[in-house]
Amino acid sequence: xxxxxxxxxxxxxxxxxxxxxxxxxxxxxxxxxxxxxxxxxxxxxxxxxxxxxxxxxxxxxxxxxxxxxxxxxxxxxxxxxxxxxxxxxxxxxxxxxxxxxxxxxxxxxxxxxxxxxxxxxxxxxxxxxxxxxxxxxxxxxxxxxxxxxxxxxxxxxxxxxxxxxxxxxxxxxxxxxxxxxxxxxxxxxxxxxxxxxxxxxxxxxxxxxxxxxxxxxxxxxxxxxxxxxxxxxxxxxxxxxxxxxxxxxxxxxxxxxx
Numbered sequence: 001x002x003x004x005x006x007x008x009x010x011x012x013x014x015x016x017x018x019x020x021x022x023x024x025x026x027x028x029x030x031x032x033x034x035x036x037x038x039x040x041x042x043x044x045x046x047x048x049x050x051x052x053x054x055x056x057x058x059x060x061x062x063x064x065x066x067x068x069x070x071x072x073x074x075x076x077x078x079x080x081x082x083x084x085x086x087x088x089x090x091x092x093x094x095x096x097x098x099x100x101x102x103x104x105x106x107x108x109x110x111x112x113x114x115x116x117x118x119x120x121x122x123x124x125x126x127x128x129x130x131x132x133x134x135x136x137x138x139x140x141x142x143x144x145x146x147x148x149x150x151x152x153x154x155x156x157x158x159x160x161x162x163x164x165x166x167x168x169x170x171x172x173x174x175x176x177x178x179x180x181x182x183x184x185x186x187x188x189x190x191x192x193x194x195x196x197x198x199x200x201x202x203x204x205x206x207x208x209x210x211x212x213x214x215x216x217x218x219x220x221x222x223x224x225x226x227x228x229x230x231x232x233x234x235x236x237x238x239x240x241x242x243x244x245x246x247x248x249x250x251x252x253x254x255x256x257x258x
Contacts, residue, residue, distance in 0.1 A: 023049045023053055024053065025238065026050060026109060026237045027050060027053040027054060027057070029237040029238075029239060029250070030050070030107060030109070030139055031057070032252075033105070033137055033232075033252045034104075034105050034107075034139075035104060035105075036058065037058060037059065037060065038059055038104035038105050039059075039060040039103050039104050039105075040054060040059050040060065040061050040062070040103065040104065040105045040107060041062050041063075041064060041098070041103045041106045041107070041131060042054070042061060042062070042063040042107050042109070043064060043092055043106055043107065043108045043112065043113070043124075044066075044092055044108065044112035044113070045064060045065050046065055046067070046070045046112065047073040048070075048071075048077050048087065050107065050109050051074065051078075051087075052074070052077050052078050052081050052083045052085065054107075055078070055084060056082075056083050061085040061086070062085065062086045062087070062088060062098075062103075063087045063088070064087075064088045064089075064090045064092065064095070064097070064098075065087070065089065065090075066089065066090070066091050066092070068089055071087045071088075071089055074087050092124040093116070093123040093124050093127065094127065095127040095130070095131055099131070100130055100131065101130075101133040101134065101136075102131050103131050103132055103133065103136060104133060104136050104137070105132075105136055105137040106128050106132055106136070106138050107139040107140075108128075108139070108140045108141060111141060111142055111211075111248075112141075113141075114142050114143075114211050114212040114213070115209075115212070116212075118212060121212060122222070122225070122226075125222060125223065125225075125226045125228075126226055129226040129227050129255060132228075133255070134255055134256065134257045135254065135255060135257050136255045137252060137253070137254055137255070138228055138251075138252075138253045138254075138255070139251075139252055140219070140251050140253070141248055141249070141250045141251075142213075142219065142248070142249050143211075143213060143247065143248060143249070144213075144216070144242075144244075144246050144247060144248055144249045145213035145218075146215060146245075147244075147246060147247045147248075148183075148213055149183070150245070164182070164183045164185070165180060165181065165183075166179075166181045166182075167179065167181075174198055174199065175196060175197045175198040175199050176196075176197045177194060177197075178194070178195040178196075178197065179192065179193075179194055180192065180195075183213075187212075188213050188214070189212050189213065190211055190213055191208060191209065191210040191211075192208075192209050192210075193205065193206070215249075216242065216251075219249055219251055220251075223251070223253045227255055227256045228253040228254065228256075229253055229256065230252070230253045231253060231254050232251070233250065233251050233252075234246075234248075234250040234252075235247070235248060235249075235250070236248060236250070237250070
């Protein structure tokens, strides 16, 4: 019988899996959107890889995350790097730890936005608009829905006609990992389930994961509803311009002055 993990869904989702070179490239891209010595909130900072890198480049950084376990790792990372910054446990839908207009910039890097239900995503953006000063900047990065749909092919109809599902597997030294990806075109949400089968025949199921996918027009409308106007869009952290085939939607938005 498969055992369901009791670990919160966000714990295994936002773990370190990228080389330092990738972090450096992502932070280099951020620099073009940030003013020197800005006070910056890293939203859903996880284990702090971007927050620490920005602090080392001279920014006044506060990392916020709902996971105390992630924040402990972030503090260890900062101490090891000799970086000075703060980490705060808070929910992006609330951000009660922060005053109005208390940040020059907010960054949401590498698809950390969109895992909540739509109403909660809007609540999070409302909080971003609240804590940003007038004229402040939001740097937000999400997967491009149009690219994801192309990458899912070929697909087959699942049991429910409104869903599309792909099932595959990968062989590892310690067993087999089964993947099931399911996309709902009505809600534009992608869910995925991972099951690990070890060589003794035991199985464990990771917590189901679910993310909202966005097209550029949705990102535009979502930000505009909270007083944020897109100034620039990119399709990758190397500075490539956005197009429909871009894997990512990287938007730099400014908070209205009024």
